[in-house]
Amino acid sequence: MKNLVIIGARGFGREVFDLATNxxxxxxxxxxxxxxxxxxxxxxxxxxxxxxxxxxxxxxTPEENDVFVCALGTVQPKKEYAEMILAKGGEFINLVDLKANVRSNISHLKGVLIFSFVFVSVDVTLSDFVSLQHFSCLGHDARVGKWSHMSSYSTITGYTVLEDEVMLQTGAKVVPKKTVGKGGFVGAGSLVIRNVKPGQSVFGSPALPMTL
Structure with a gap:
């Protein structure tokens, strides 16, 4: 039997603990x-x-039979702390809630978190360390890059691409065949109808670049 160690003990960490028991x-x-x-x-x-x-x-220091998941709800800290454990030889596993509906194969991946009532349609391509929170929905042929995070009730539709390190906040939606570039950030409740440039933050319906 493996011993699961959860990175992060705060709000999202408690949610991931609950996921791990289901x-x-x-x-x-x-x-x-x-x-x-x-x-x-x-x-x-x-x-x-x-x-x-x-x-x-x-x-x-990872011990014999340890396996890990990273329960940090923002992209860059997740990447930073997971890479610390990877550098020490730690092994990451996937957690998929019993009430998730996953139609695409993720057995070759590591560090993926899929919560209850998530729907992953056919021919979706996920990557290592992707997090899909409750009720997020991924349409056919969508692609999600490494470290990306989809918050609860966010939706990406057919042929949508989220490149590496993308953050979709709660209720964000992306229309078909659009791309959110590496490091892109889509604010809560936003509707993306055009491509988001790498590193760009957008908000609103339709989503527009955020300005300070």
Whole structure:
């Protein structure tokens, strides 16, 4: 049996713990949940029913039978801390909720998180360390790049492309055959009707570049 270590013990970390207890792999006894890694040692203070915070990511050395998932809800910290563990030889697994509907193969991937009531249609291409939160929807032939994050109720439609490190906030939608470039950010409730340039942040319906 593997020992699952969750990177991040804050709000999203608690959600990922819940996800980890609602997978077929957990039911089949493929792993038990060992605990969290977080430098905020009191992150779980006031909450009950969670395993302990073992250590910080910086100080933890992976042990035999450890496997990992990264429970950080923004792209760059997720990448930074997952890469710390990868550099130490850590192995990442996928978590797929029993109530997710995934029509595309992800068995070759690592670090993917798919929450309840997500729909992944046919011939969708996902990448390592993609996170799909509750009720997000991915249409046929869509592609999602490494490290990208789709928040709850976000939708990408047929032939949409999210390049690496893209963030879609809650309720964001992208119309068919549009691309959100690497590092792009789409604000909550936005509707993307034209391509988003790499590194660009957009907001609104229709989505327009954000200005300070």
């Amino acid at each position: 997978t077929q792999a957990f039911i089949d006894g493929e792993y038990q949940i060992k605990g969290f890694l977080d430098d905020k040692i009191d992150a779980l203070e006031g909450y009950k029913g969670y395993p302990e915070i073992i250590d910080s990511v910086e100080h933890y």
